[in-house]
Amino acid sequence: IDKMISASDNKIGTSIGYVGNIVDLWERIVEREVFVHLGSDQTSLHNPFQGGYFPAGLSFDESQSLMHENPEDFKEQVQNTLRRHVQAINHLTSQGMFFWDYGNAFLLESGRAGADIFNENGGYRYPSYVEDIMGPLCFDRGFGPFRWVCSSGLDSDLLETDKIAEHVLSEMLEEEKDVNVRQQIQDNLKWIREADAHSLVVGSKARILYADEQGRSRIAAEMNRAIADGRITAPVILGRDHHDVSGTDSPYRETANIRDGSKWTADMSVQNFVGDAIRGATWVSLHNGGGVGWGEVSNGGFGLLIDGTNDSERRLKSMLHWDVTNGVARRAWARNDGAIASIKRAMDINSQLTVTVPELVDDAILDDLIGDE
Ligand SMILES: NC(=O)c1ccc[n+]([C@@H]2O[C@H](COP(=O)([O-])OP(=O)(O)OC[C@H]3O[C@@H](n4cnc5c(N)ncnc54)[C@H](O)[C@@H]3O)[C@@H](O)[C@H]2O)c1
Incomplete structure (x- = not known):
């Protein structure tokens, strides 16, 4: 974290690897009140309970054993870690960090784990990278x-x-x-x-x-x-x-x-x-x-x-x-x-191609006709 802050203060572009559980790192960043501009997550949450995501507080070997010997307990610890993970992310985004899902099912699995990841409309608080980046650009x-x-x-x-x-x-x-x-x-x-x-x-x-x-x-x-x-x-x-x-x-x-x-x-x-x-x-x-x-x-x-x-x-x-x-x-x-x-x-x-194109309705007209309902 010290290296990161110093590189940022001196405007030096660098890449630093941290060997450990990502949730420990996020929580420490929160504790030290470090401002982070951009955040995402690249764990393999498409496969959360068979080695794609490791619970905090356990070593790699301990995780491997628990996964095989007591998969229910392992699942509980993964979901508990995910709830902590989201709590740290939510705090940092409230301070101005921009967070997005990397396409690794972070939002999906956090939601399933009961983490505080939904907005008031029942959607996710954060976009997937396809919503904000790949979709519109490409x-x-x-x-x-x-x-x-x-x-x-x-x-x-x-x-x-x-x-x-x-x-x-x-x-x-x-x-x-x-x-x-x-x-x-x-x-x-x-x-x-x-x-x-x-x-x-x-x-x-x-x-x-x-x-x-x-x-x-x-x-x-x-x-x-x-x-x-x-x-x-x-x-x-x-x-x-x-x-x-x-x-x-x-x-x-x-x-x-x-x-x-x-x-x-x-x-x-x-x-x-x-x-x-x-x-x-x-x-x-x-x-x-x-x-x-x-x-x-x-x-x-x-x-x-x-x-x-x-x-x-x-x-x-x-x-x-x-x-x-x-x-x-x-x-x-x-x-x-x-x-x-x-x-x-x-x-x-291609003159042979005919695709119906949507006619866009002015939202104000619709609101006026049918109200917010
Ligand atoms: N956006 C894209 O274009 C894109 C492309 C490829 C993969 N993906 C998705 O990204 C995810 C990662 O892909 P990958 O190929 O790098 O997978 P990977 O399994 O090779 O790497 C994931 C790494 O996360 C580590 N990890 C798991 N839990 C951790 C934790 N709590 N703390 C710290 N490290 C932890 C694992 O040890 C592993 O090294 C996958 O879900 C994949 O589907 C997205």
Whole structure:
């Protein structure tokens, strides 16, 4: 804590690791009345009672034993620690800290533990990071983690795909007028330009790159041409993460900023699964549990192998369009500003696309007609 305060006073950017229970640290920060600007939590609360979250007051080994020998007692201690955890966070936010859920089910499990985590409307006191950050900045605008794997296993092919992605994004940046979209493209250009230098490849020759529907389709089409003319030596497999614009129904994470009530439904993953299958995916999956745990989320995913043929071009254009636009449409129906703008753009670009756009009602008129009830 002393190091942290001194770095902050001297405006030195640094990163400090604390080995111990996070609740002991938060409580000590409260006791010393330290001002914290931003706070979140990265324990594995999607799996709270089997080692994702450790109770305060027990060593790692003691926790492991208790978990196996007396799981009920372990659960009680986890929930007790969570209540203390939230108490410390609530105190710091009352002093001005901004706190958000990192997508690790902190809010969900704290609520289940009976912690003081709800506001007067029955919602959570704090946002999930998708509500405040990823949703408005990326997902509503169709930007999400597109990815690909070079089946040749060659570095030279991966480098070629990087060059293609960089070229396509540079062209898109020149064409783009919307400042929000320009910022996204600029970030993604920086990422792809530096990806190779940072040796990000783990095992397979794969890359991940945030891109919107246009970006994904144009990059994929260019890769397909490169396979056809031999610049890339073998087929490329396209995919995406489940943590994306569409394909995942997860009310505490990916769909947390869909506030029209439909975040509790699980139909988008099914629509992605069925639509992707019909439009040409090489394989599809409909599954459960992605990122936040079994029973909390429904996921639809795909893999699409492109091999340089005209058929691959037809499939990639049809399928990638659906895979992204399906989610943008849903976000637009929820009246999310960025998504309404994005779906209108998508209709301008593709005259075959017709999506109903919500007509926004002035809240004052509604209040006047039906009152607060
Ligand atoms: N927002 C995102 O994009 C995103 C991405 C990946 C993962 N997640 C979520 O974030 C969480 C963490 O992911 P991970 O891959 O780092 O998990 P992990 O299990 O590798 O790491 C969690 C760590 O928290 C520690 N921990 C548990 N209880 C603790 C306590 N009381 N005090 C201090 N440390 C404690 C564990 O020992 C472990 O080292 C998961 O719930 C995951 O689903 C979110």
